[in-house]
Amino acid sequence: MDAKDEPWTGPTVGELGELVVLDRVTSRLPQGSPLVGPGDDCAVVAAPDGRFVVTTDMMVHGPDFRWAWSSPSDVGWKAAATNLSDVAAMGAVPSGLVVAIAAPQDTPVAVLEGIADGFRLAVDALAPGCGVVGGDLSTSSAFTVAVTAFGDLQDRAPVLRSGARVGDVLAVSGELGRAARGLARLFRSGVDAHGEPSRAAVVASGLDEDPDVGRQRRPLPPIADGPLAAAAGATAMLDLSDGLAIDAGRLARSSRVTLEISAALDDVALHGGEDHGLLATFPADAVLPGGFRRIGVVLERGAADLVRDGVGVPTTGWDPYADWDGVAG
Amino acid sequence: MDAKDEPWTGPTVGELGELVVLDRVTSRLPQGSPLVGPGDDCAVVAAPDGRFVVTTDMMVHGPDFRWAWSSPSDVGWKAAATNLSDVAAMGAVPSGLVVAIAAPQDTPVAVLEGIADGFRLAVDALAPGCGVVGGDLSTSSAFTVAVTAFGDLQDRAPVLRSGARVGDVLAVSGELGRAARGLARLFRSGVDAHGEPSRAAVVASGLDEDPDVGRQRRPLPPIADGPLAAAAGATAMLDLSDGLAIDAGRLARSSRVTLEISAALDDVALHGGEDHGLLATFPADAVLPGGFRRIGVVLERGAADLVRDGVGVPTTGWDPYADWDGVAG
Numbered sequence: 271m272d273a274k275d276e277p278w279t280g281p282t283v284g285e286l287g288e289l290v291v292l293d294r295v296t297s298r299l300p301q302g303s304p305l306v307g308p309g310d311d312c313a314v315v316a317a318p319d320g321r322f323v324v325t326t327d328m329m330v331h332g333p334d335f336r337w338a339w340s341s342p343s344d345v346g347w348k349a350a351a352t353n354l355s356d357v358a359a360m361g362a363v364p365s366g367l368v369v370a371i372a373a374p375q376d377t378p379v380a381v382l383e384g385i386a387d388g389f390r391l392a393v394d395a396l397a398p399g400c401g402v403v404g405g406d407l408s409t410s411s412a413f414t415v416a417v418t419a420f421g422d423l424q425d426r427a428p429v430l431r432s433g434a435r436v437g438d439v440l441a442v443s444g445e446l447g448r449a450a451r452g453l454a455r456l457f458r459s460g461v462d463a464h465g466e467p468s469r470a471a472v473v474a475s476g477l478d479e480d481p482d483v484g485r486q487r488r489p490l491p492p493i494a495d496g497p498l499a500a501a502a503g504a505t506a507m508l509d510l511s512d513g514l515a516i517d518a519g520r521l522a523r524s525s526r527v528t529l530e531i532s533a534a535l536d537d538v539a540l541h542g543g544e545d546h547g548l549l550a551t552f553p554a555d556a557v558l559p560g561g562f563r564r565i566g567v568v569l570e571r572g573a574a575d576l577v578r579d580g581v582g583v584p585t586t587g588w589d590p591y592a593d594w595d596g597v598a599g
Numbered sequence: 600m601d602a603k604d605e606p607w608t609g610p611t612v613g614e615l616g617e618l619v620v621l622d623r624v625t626s627r628l629p630q631g632s633p634l635v636g637p638g639d640d641c642a643v644v645a646a647p648d649g650r651f652v653v654t655t656d657m658m659v660h661g662p663d664f665r666w667a668w669s670s671p672s673d674v675g676w677k678a679a680a681t682n683l684s685d686v687a688a689m690g691a692v693p694s695g696l697v698v699a700i701a702a703p704q705d706t707p708v709a710v711l712e713g714i715a716d717g718f719r720l721a722v723d724a725l726a727p728g729c730g731v732v733g734g735d736l737s738t739s740s741a742f743t744v745a746v747t748a749f750g751d752l753q754d755r756a757p758v759l760r761s762g763a764r765v766g767d768v769l770a771v772s773g774e775l776g777r778a779a780r781g782l783a784r785l786f787r788s789g790v791d792a793h794g795e796p797s798r799a800a801v802v803a804s805g806l807d808e809d810p811d812v813g814r815q816r817r818p819l820p821p822i823a824d825g826p827l828a829a830a831a832g833a834t835a836m837l838d839l840s841d842g843l844a845i846d847a848g849r850l851a852r853s854s855r856v857t858l859e860i861s862a863a864l865d866d867v868a869l870h871g872g873e874d875h876g877l878l879a880t881f882p883a884d885a886v887l888p889g890g891f892r893r894i895g896v897v898l899e900r901g902a903a904d905l906v907r908d909g910v911g912v913p914t915t916g917w918d919p920y921a922d923w924d925g926v927a928g
Contacts, residue, residue, distance in 0.1 A: 305650055306757055309853075311688035311838050312654040312750065314757050317646035321634055324732065325641040326747060328699040330739040359640035370657040370745050403653065410659040411927075416699050416745035418655060421641065428635055428643050509640050524638075598740075 283382065284375035288407055291379055295407075298386035300393040302366055302401015313403035315366045315420060322365065323421040323428060325356035331413035336599035338467035339456050342381045344487040345415060346388020352511065353419035354397050355491035355546040359509035361429040361500025362421030364397040364493065369417050372410035382407075385415065396493045412598075426500045434506040434525035434551040440566035441558050443495040444547025445485065446514060447538035452486030467599025491546035495560035499550045502559040507550040513543040515576055519585025521549060522575035531566035533579045540583065612711065613704035617736055620708055624736075627715035629722040631695055631730015642732035644695045644749060651694065652750040652757060654685035660742035661927035667796035668785050668928070671710045673816035674744060675717020681840065682748035683726050684820035684875040688838035690758040690829025691750030693726040693822065698746050701739035711736075714744065725822045741927075755829045763835040763854035763880040769895035770887050772824040773876025774814065775843060776867035781815030796928030820875035824889035828879045831888040836879035842872040844905055848914025850878060851904035860895035862908045869912065 283291050296308060306314035315322070329335055329349050340348070350367065357364045369389065373382060393400050434440075459475035462468040477483045491509070499507055506525055510517045514535070522529045531540075551568055552558060574582030612620050625637060635643035644651070658664055658678050669677070679696065686693045698718065702711060722729050763769075788804035791797040806812045820838070828836055835854055839846050843864070851858045860869075880897055881887060903911030 306652075306759065310757075310759050310761075311685040311836075312652035312691070312757070314650055314652050314689070314752070317649055317651050320646055320649055321643055322646050322651055322749075323635075323641035323643050324695070324697055324747075324749070326697040326699045326733060326745070327735050328701055328737045328743070328745060330701050330737055330743075332740065333738050356640040360643070362641070366653070368653055368655040368747055370655045372657055372659050372741075372743060404655060406656050408657045408659055409662050410739075410741045410743060411661065412701075412739045412741040412743070414657070414659075414701060414739060414741070414743055414745075416655070416657060416743075418653075418697055418747040420651075420653070423643070428639075428641070430635065430639050432639075507640075 278378045278380055280378050280380050282375065283373055283377050283379055286379055291382060292407060294379055295382045295386045298383055298390060299402040300390045300400065302399065302403060304366060304401065304403040308404050315403055317422065319423055319425045321423055323357055323360045323362045323423060324418060325353055326416065326418040327353050328414060328416040332598035336467040338469045338599045339460055339472060340487050342384025343388035343391065346385035347392040347488045349415045349417045350389045350392035351396060351489050351491050352546055353417045354493050355509045357419050357421035358491065358493045358496025359507050359548055360421065361426055361496055361504065361507065362423045363497050364400040364419060365422045366401060366403040366420045367417055368404040369402050369415065370406040370408065372408040372414040374411055374413060375409055396491065424497065429500050429504050429507040431506055431508050431521045431524035434521060434527050434568050436527060436568055436570050437554050438505055438551040438568040439554055439564050440529055440531065440551055440568060441562040442547055442549050442565050443492040443561040445545050446547060447542035448482045448485040449489055449544035450538055450542025452480065452482035455480060455483055456486065486544065489544060489546045492548060492561050495548055495562060498559040499548065499562065502552065503556050504550040504552055507548055510545055510547040510549055511543060513541045514549065515540045515583050515585050517549055519575040526571050528569045528572045528574060528577060529566055530569050530577050535565060607707045607709055609707050609709050611705050611707055612702055615708055620711060621736055623708055624711045624715045627712055627719060628731040629719045629729065631728065631732060633695060633730065633732040637733050644732055646751065648752055648754045650752055652686055652689045652691045652752060653747060654682055655745065655747040656682050657743060657745040665796040665928035667798045668789055668801060669816050671713025672717035672720065675714035676721040676817045678744045678746045679718045679721035680725060680818050680820050681875055682746045683822050684838045686748050686750035687820065687822045687825025688836050688877055689750065690755055690825055690833065690836065691752045692826050693729040693748060694751045695730060695732040695749045696746055697733040698731050698744065699735040699737065701737040701743040703740055703742060704738055725820065753826065758829050758833050758836040760835055760837050760850045760853035763850060763856050763897050765856060765897055765899050766883050767834055767880040767897040768883055768893050769858055769860065769880055769897060770891040771876055771878050771894050772821045772890040774874050775876060776871035777811045777814040778818055778873035779867055779871025781809065781811035784809060784812055785815065795926060815873065818873060818875045821877060821890050824877055824891060827888040828877065828891065831881065832885050833879040833881055836877055839874055839876040839878055840872060842870045843878065844869045844912050844914050846878055848904040855900050857898045857901045857903060857906060858895055859898050859906050864894060
């Protein structure tokens with residue numbers, strides 16, 4: 271295993287067994303304050319307004335991350351951040367996470383501890399008060415992290431993708447294109463002579479100090495802006511996971527509108543994924559909350575989902591089944 | 600791929616891509632009645648009493664199932680049943696599931712459709728009204744199904760593992776040892792000359808008609824008995840996933856008691872896992888509800904977690920990290 275935070279030495283999960291691993295991992299996780307925490311058949315989580323939002327997302331070694339490019343702590347951070355972002359995109363406040371991890375038997379326990387640290391750091395930074403309330407440890411030839419996240423709507427209606435109205439303002443919160451720039455640099459300079467992800471190449475190229483690579487590893491979704499947007503009257507919202515163009519296309523089709531976006535947005539901002547910002551529409555007279563800034567307007571549905579300078583913008587992108595090259599690294 | 604319900608031919612997920620696969624799979628899933636269903640960043644699920652229970656469990660090709668022994672529909676059934684059982688073990692009524700699946704790119708779409716069918720059949724049989732409210736499709740070299748299940752406590756307190764009191768009756772609902780008997784037959788007669796799981800050997804040995812093999816593939820956890828036990832005053836309860844002895848040991852340690860079990864229980868009933876029955880303790884004067892029958896009594900904590908005929912019974916078992924042999928099949 272060739273990972274960012276050396277050394278990945280020490281005992282493996284196969285040597286220590288499930289119970290010891292569980293002990294060492296759970297003590298590092300963010301605890302939150304569930305009504306009943308880990309250790310029973312289920313956790314019990316409060317849902318003060320009689321509903322909860324729920325999302326699930328899986329990260330697999332190879333298509334979703336490479337140990338040569340991300341440390342275990344980075345992987346934990348990103349798994350937490352991407353799920354928290356989906357909760358925020360409904361206008362909800364994160365109330366808990368459950369985490370299932372399948373690790374090869376020769377995985378050093380330090381890797382699982384690093385992932386737990388990443389979860390704790392991400393939750394502390396992005397959604398303080400939230401915690402990992404339960405989980406599952408399993409084994410697999412492919413390292414896999416599956417996260418399910420919950421949130422509380424605080425008596426507000428959920429903000430769906432389908433509510434944008436003609437005349438609404440289109441606005442975004444969070445960074446655009448940084449994670450994609452970082453990934454492009456890793457693909458360009460973080461590989462060996464055969465084009466395979468390489469820790470040595472990352473070090474030699476100084477990519478650990480590149481702030482965009484940092485964002486690819488540890489995105490900073492504006493979680494608090496989700497509930498703020500809901501309270502400010504957002505009519506539609508979603509999480510920018512696959513890139514502004516693709517995700518704006520989803521919002522446009524769900525709402526049966528066309529979105530016109532500012533000519534000032536460059537191609538990386540338009541097509542770069544994994545920043546996990548929030549895209550939302552607001553009534554024309556709304557005061558945009560938090561980090562939201564105007565990037566366009568909602569038009570009647572035309573031939574294209576998305577237009578810039580009067581020209582349609584493609585709204586398709588990466589498909590894990592069709593497009594992954596099969597390299598893990 | 601060598602699976603039980605031939606033919607696994609037809610287009611692969613890599614050929615069809617994520618959106619088409621998603622369409623073909625979601626239409627076969629049990630829908631339930633979430634407040635907001637699949638298709639947005641999150642689903643929204645009702646939690647009428649202001650809380651919900653949550654559990655997660657991952658099934659990985661190799662350590663958890665083998666295509667030579669289980670059809671996709673069996674795998675879907677079992678993934679649903681095992682998670683529903685954890686919800687029932689808290690005394691809760693299942694209210695929803697989210698499902699994340701990672702499939703190799705050469706997986707026929709029919710496999711994912713079969714898994715969806717298994718989810719639908721299991722939910723219809725075990726927890727009618729529940730549904731799959733959300734999910735995620737990803738790719739991996741190891742076929743992986745990660746399920747998270749929710750439940751509603753219906754204004755009752757959750758039944759934990761820690762509440763057993765000296766003098767309580769120990770009772771069980773559901774079958775004991777059948778899934779383990781089925782697994783033993785698969786390991787004995789469902790393998791080729793090298794000891795590897797083999798579909799041809801399963802057919803030649805008539806194991807498809809063996810009812811215990813059927814239970815190993817499609818366990819029948821007594822889901823409705825969970826809420827019934829809670830309503831009848833159960834003081835402690837858990838799901839029998841790893842076998843009566845191991846799971847009774849957990850209940851005994853959590854409750855700081857010793858459990859005395861009936862001499863009539865044989866070794867397969869004691870140590871066979873994966874039946875997903877319910878083990879519970881009730882006040883001595885309680886009327887045992889549903890399928891519960893008395894199998895012992897709660898004693899003051901002694902040297903052993905579990906005793907039978909005055910002799911301690913081992914309460915340890917299979918560890919996925921230490922004990923999986925690495926064979927997929």
